Amino acid sequence: MRLRRALDKLGMALFVALAALAVAPLFWLIVDVYVKGAAAIAKLGGLWTFLLCPPPTPFDKEGGVGPMLVGTLYMTALGALAGFAVGFPLGVYIGEMGRERLAQVTRAGVNILVEFPTVAVGLFVYAVMSLAVDDLNRYLSKLPGGWFLGPLEGFNAYAGAAALAIVMIPYVALATASAYASVERPLREAAYGVGGREFNAVFIVLRKVVSRAVLTAALIGTAKAAGETAPLLFTAFGNTYYGPFTGPTGAVSLWIWYAAQSPYEVQILSAYGAAAVLLTIVLVIFILARVWR
Amino acid sequence: MLGFVLAVLVFPYLAAAFALLFLKMRWGLRAFGVFALVAVALLIAMFLAYAYPILEREGLAVFTSAVWDPAREEYGVLPALVGTLVTSAVAISLAFPMAVGVAVTINEVLPPRLRPLFASLVDLTATMPTVLYGLWGIFALGPLLQSAVNAVFGPGAMPSQYSLLTAGVLLAVMVTPYAAAVIREGYAAVPRPVEEAVYSLGATRLETVLVKLRHIRNYVVGGIFLALGRAMGETVAVAMVVGGKLGSLPAGLFDGGITISSLIALQFPNAAAYKYMTAALFAGALALAVLGIAINAAALYLIRRWQ
Numbered sequence: 001m002r003l004r005r006a007l008d009k010l011g012m013a014l015f016v017a018l019a020a021l022a023v024a025p026l027f028w029l030i031v032d033v034y035v036k037g038a039a040a041i042a043k044l045g046g047l048w049t050f051l052l053c054p055p056p057t058p059f060d061k062e063g064g065v066g067p068m069l070v071g072t073l074y075m076t077a078l079g080a081l082a083g084f085a086v087g088f089p090l091g092v093y094i095g096e097m098g099r100e101r102l103a104q105v106t107r108a109g110v111n112i113l114v115e116f117p118t119v120a121v122g123l124f125v126y127a128v129m130s131l132a133v134d135d136l137n138r139y140l141s142k143l144p145g146g147w148f149l150g151p152l153e154g155f156n157a158y159a160g161a162a163a164l165a166i167v168m169i170p171y172v173a174l175a176t177a178s179a180y181a182s183v184e185r186p187l188r189e190a191a192y193g194v195g196g197r198e199f200n201a202v203f204i205v206l207r208k209v210v211s212r213a214v215l216t217a218a219l220i221g222t223a224k225a226a227g228e229t230a231p232l233l234f235t236a237f238g239n240t241y242y243g244p245f246t247g248p249t250g251a252v253s254l255w256i257w258y259a260a261q262s263p264y265e266v267q268i269l270s271a272y273g274a275a276a277v278l279l280t281i282v283l284v285i286f287i288l289a290r291v292w293r
Numbered sequence: 294m295l296g297f298v299l300a301v302l303v304f305p306y307l308a309a310a311f312a313l314l315f316l317k318m319r320w321g322l323r324a325f326g327v328f329a330l331v332a333v334a335l336l337i338a339m340f341l342a343y344a345y346p347i348l349e350r351e352g353l354a355v356f357t358s359a360v361w362d363p364a365r366e367e368y369g370v371l372p373a374l375v376g377t378l379v380t381s382a383v384a385i386s387l388a389f390p391m392a393v394g395v396a397v398t399i400n401e402v403l404p405p406r407l408r409p410l411f412a413s414l415v416d417l418t419a420t421m422p423t424v425l426y427g428l429w430g431i432f433a434l435g436p437l438l439q440s441a442v443n444a445v446f447g448p449g450a451m452p453s454q455y456s457l458l459t460a461g462v463l464l465a466v467m468v469t470p471y472a473a474a475v476i477r478e479g480y481a482a483v484p485r486p487v488e489e490a491v492y493s494l495g496a497t498r499l500e501t502v503l504v505k506l507r508h509i510r511n512y513v514v515g516g517i518f519l520a521l522g523r524a525m526g527e528t529v530a531v532a533m534v535v536g537g538k539l540g541s542l543p544a545g546l547f548d549g550g551i552t553i554s555s556l557i558a559l560q561f562p563n564a565a566a567y568k569y570m571t572a573a574l575f576a577g578a579l580a581l582a583v584l585g586i587a588i589n590a591a592a593l594y595l596i597r598r599w600q
Contacts, residue, residue: 004497005497007497007499008497008498008499008500011499011502012397012401012402012498012499012502014394015393015394015397015398015401015402015502016394016398016402017394018390018391018393018394018395018398019391019394019395019397019398019399021391021394022391022392022394022395022415022466022469022470022473023395023411023414023415023418025429025434025466026414026417026418026421028429028433029421029425029426029429029433032429032432032433033425033428033429086306086325086328086329089309089310089313089321089322089325090325090326090329092322093322093323093325093326094326096322097319097322097323102323102326102327103326105326105330106326106329106330109329109330109333110329111589112333112585112586112589113329113333115519115522115523115526115585115586115588115589116336116526116582116585117525117526117527117528117554117578117581117582117585118526118528119526119528119554119557119558119578120340120526120554120557120578120581120582123340123343123557123561123574123575123578124336124339124340127339127340127342127343127575128298128302128339131297131298132298169329173329197318198317198318198319199313199314199318202318203318220416220420223420224420226422227420227421227422227423227424227425228422228423229422229423229424229528229529230423230528230529230554230558233529233558233561234561253422253424253529256424256425256427256428257424257427257529257533260424260427260428260431260432260533261431261533271428272428275424275425275428278422278424278425279421279422279425282420282421282422283417286417286420290413
C-alpha cells in the first residue's frame with residue numbers, strides 16, 4: 001500500500017514536471033525577446049526611431065522596422081478581412097448543414113487545408129500570381145495607380161494578403177462550425193420560429209449566440225496571420241524601404257527571418273527589436289480575444 | 294490565364310455570396326462548400342502542373358536520389374524527405390509525454406481558478422509567431438543543446454549548433470500545445486460515472502489518470518497526429534536551425550540536415566536561375582502534401598476504429 005502511495009505521488013509529480021517543461025520555453029522566449037528587444041530598441045535610437053525608420057544597413061548605427069510594420073499591418077488587415085469573408089460562411093455551412101454528404105466532403109477539404117504547410121500556401125499563391133499578373137496589369141494600367149492599385153509586380157502586398165487569408169480560412173471555418181454545432185436544439189427551433197426567412201434565423205438570431213465564439217476565432221486567426229512568415233516568402237517577398245503595395249512589401253516577420261541569419265551585430269539587434277514589436281502585436285490581439293470572451 | 298483564375302476563384306465566391314444574401318440561403322452555403330472544394334483541388338492541380346517538368350524528366354527518381362547539383366540540373370529531395378521524417382519523429386516522441394503532462398496537470402492538479410489561465414498560456418504557445426521560435430532556437434536553444442550534447446557524448450559529438458536534433462527539439466516545443474489542446478478536450482469529456490467507478494475500486498489518483506487516458510485514447514492519437522502534421526509542415530523556425538545540408542544524406546541526429554519545407558524556403562529565391570529547380574521544389578511540396586494527407590487519413594482511420 002505504501003508503495004502504491006509513493007508511486008502515485010511520483011507519477012503525478014512526473015506529469016507536473018512534464019507540463020512545466022512544456023511551458024518553460026514560453027516564459028524563456030517571452031522574457032528573452034522583451035529583455036533583449038528593449039535593449040536593442042534603446043540602442044538603435046529609441047522607440048520612435050525604431051517604429052518609423054527603415055532598418056539599419058550593416059554600416060548604420062540606428063534604424064528600425066517602419067516600412068515592415070506598415071506592410072505587416074496592411075497585409076494582416078486585408079488578409080484577415082478576406083479570410084473571414086470566406087471562412088465564416090464556410091463554417092456556417094459545415095456547422096449548420098453538416099449532415100449532408102457535400103458538407104462532409106467540404107469538412108474534409110477544410111481539414112486538408114488546416115494541415116497544409118503554410119509554405120505550400122505561399123507557393124500556391126506564387127503560382128497563381130505568376131499566371132495572372134500580366135493579364136491583370138492590362139486592366140489595372142488603365143486605372144490611376146499610385147501606392148495602392150497601379151500595375152502589379154510579381155511580388156506584391158495583395159499576394160501576401162491572399163496567402164495570409166488562405167492560412168486563416170480553416171481556423172475561422174472550423175471554429176465557426178463548432179460554435180454553430182453547439183447551439184442547443186430548443187434555441188434553434190425558437191430562432192426558426194421567430195426568424196421568418198431561414199437567412200434571418202441563421203445569421204441574425206443565432207448570431208447573438210455564436211458571435212463571441214466567432215469573433216474570438218477571427219481574432220486568434222488574425223494574430224496567427226500577423227506572425228506568419230513562410231507564406232510571405234514568395235508572395236510579399238520583403239522590402240526594406242517605404243514602397244508602394246503594388247511591389248515587394250516588407251513584413252516584420254520577414255525582417256526577423258532575414259536579420260536573425262545575417263552576420264552583422266546591428267542587424268541581429270534589430271531582429272530582436274522587431275521580435276519585441278511583433279510579439280507585442282500578437283499579444284495585444286490575443287489578450288483582446290481572451291477579454292472579449 | 295487571368296480569365297481562368299477569375300472563373301475558378303473569384304466569380305464562384307461572388308456568386309455564392311449573392312445566392313446566400315439574396316436568393317436561398319441553403320443553396321448559397323452549398324455553393325460556398327463547392328467553392329472551397331474547387332479551391333483545394335486547384336491547389337493540388339497547381340502543384341502537379343508546376344512539378345510536371347521534373348516528374349516527366351526523371352519520374353519518381355527525384356524522390357529517391359540524394360544529389361543536389363543545380364549546375365548539372367540534377368535534383369533529388371531524398372535528404373529532405375529523410376530530414377522531415379527524422380525531425381518530426383524526434384518532435385513527436387518528445388511532445389507526446391509533454392502534451393499528456395500538460396493535459397493532466399490542467400485538469401487534475403491545478404486549482405480550478407487557475408485552469409483557464411494556464412490553458413490560455415498553452416494556447417498562446419500555439420499562436421506565437423513561428424519566426425520567434427526560430428530566433429530563440431538560434432540564440433538560446435541551439436547553443437544550449439550543443440554544449441549539453443558535447444558534455445555527454447564527448448567534445449565534437451555535435452560540431453555545430455545547427456542540427457537535426459536542434460530542429461526536432463524546437464519542433465517539440467512548438468507542437469506540444471496542439472496535441473495538448475486535443476487531449477485536454479477529450480480528458481474533460483470523460484463521463485463522470487467512469488471516474489467514480491475507478492475511484493470506488495480504491496484506485497489511487499495516478500491509476501485513475503491512467504485509466505482515463507486509456508479511455509480517451511482516440512483523442513490522444515488524434516492530438517498526436519495533428520501535432521505530427523504541424524511538425525512536418527513547419528518552415529521558418531526549422532529552416533533557421535536545421536543547418537541546410539541538402540546535397541547528401543545526414544550522418545546522424547547531431548549532423549546538419551534539411552527538411553522539405555525548409556528546402557523550399559531556402560532554395561526558392563535561387564530557383565528562377567535554373568531550368569528545373571522550381572519544378573523540383575514543387576515536387577517536394579507535392580510530396581509534403583501527400584504525406585500530410587496520408588497522415589490525416591491514418592488518424593481518421595484509427596479514430597473511427599476505436600469509436
